[in-house]
Amino acid sequence: MPKKKLATIWLGGCSGCHMSLLDIDERILEVVKLADIVKSPVVDGKELPEVDIALVEGSITSDEHFREILHIRKQAKTLIALGDCAVMTNVTGMRNYFDLKEVVDASYVNAVSNDGQGELPGHPCLLKLNDKVLPLQEVVKVDFVIPGCPPDADTIFYVLAEFLNDRLPDLGKTKKLKYG
Secondary structure, three states: OOOEEEEEEEOEOOOHHHHHHHOOHHHHHHHHHHEEEEEOOOOOOOOOOOEEEEEEEOEEEEHHHHHHHHHHHHHEEEEEEEOHHHHHOHHHHHHHHOOHHHHHHHHHHOOOOOOOOOOOOOOOOOOOEEEEEEOHHHOOOOOEEEOOOOOOHHHHHHHHHHHHOOOOOOHHHOOOOOOO
């Protein structure tokens, strides 16, 4: 069986889901027997080629994230929402309870620790925040969800192993699984 192509992407979140992914430890060797990791925060690939599986952590917080998730969906046969931020915005979505200008002012203009003396950062390379933080499924079709904040390594490994072996995971089984 030819190796699948796997991408892991980090949008608006804390990177906890990717830390849990790294916690699969030596089981990553089982993953790389079945898949080439072609894009990830832990590999050097800059572009996203067509992939069989895209694990996407985080929510859509900015114009860049919006464009990126559309591109990811176009390139991925299977898109998996990794963690609660991707599924329901979780902590990143807490700013949805406030006006965006209030959030930006609290963070930059009125911040006691602000070295810029009340100035907003204005470099053209910076993200343009969306008015609201969105979960992935409000913008693109999500094929599978791995819940948790962050999901545990055993669950991530189980889901990856199932998809890489062309099986649909049953998360109801993960409580019964024992990994050594």
